[in-house]
Amino acid sequence: MKRIGFLIKPASSLCNTRCRYCLYADVAEHREVANFGIMTDDVAHALIDRALAPGDDADITYAFQGGEPTCAGLAFFERFCAYVDEHATA
Secondary structure, eight states, rough: EEEEEEEETTTTOOOOOOTTTTTTHHHHHHHSSEEEEEEEOOHHHHHHHHHHHHTOOOOEEEEOSOOOOOOOOOOHHHHHHHHHHHOOOO
């Protein structure tokens, strides 16, 4: 079985903590659009649908990072996990 990992940045550059080790803040400051806001459910669903494409037998891992992912709020992660659970096959 193949393994697929996704590193998801659900809150773009909303974090203002500016940790010394954070490379994402520097990257965001040099983009034409510094902040894309919180990932929409439509975008999250498209990512999940693509990951769970029919015919792919894979062990999928979703990881969240960048711009402090908790800025997206608990409800975002609840909806994300519910959608994965609803559409994933055992």
